Amino acid sequence: MAESAAKSTFDKLRVASLYCPFCRQARPVRLKLLLCLPQGDKYAYYCQECGAELAAKMEKGES
Ligand SMILES: [Zn+2]
Structure with a gap:
């Protein structure tokens, strides 16, 4: 159960912060369509x- 929950969390890839090369540290990010x-x-x-x-990502609407 715990293992499958971790996988589904990884698939959604909700990132709260990323390393910014300009700020030279991890920063909170804003997701834009x-x-x-x-x-x-x-x-x-x-x-x-x-x-x-x-970063950029593709999110599939319908499977
Ligand atoms: Zn920055």
């Missing part, structure tokens, strides 16, 4: 301090 595509939505993570894009 960039594109709505038929195959899914594209999101990007931005540093809340300097606004740099730190």
Whole structure:
């Protein structure tokens, strides 16, 4: 049970903070929707301090 719960948490990949090369430390991030595509939505993570894009991900709407 604990193992499957950990896997599902990892799949969702909710990131609260990421290392920012501009701030030179881990910063809280803001998730922004960039594109709505038929195959899914594209999101990007931005540093809340300097606004740099730190990561991007695709989230599939329908399986
Ligand atoms: Zn930053």
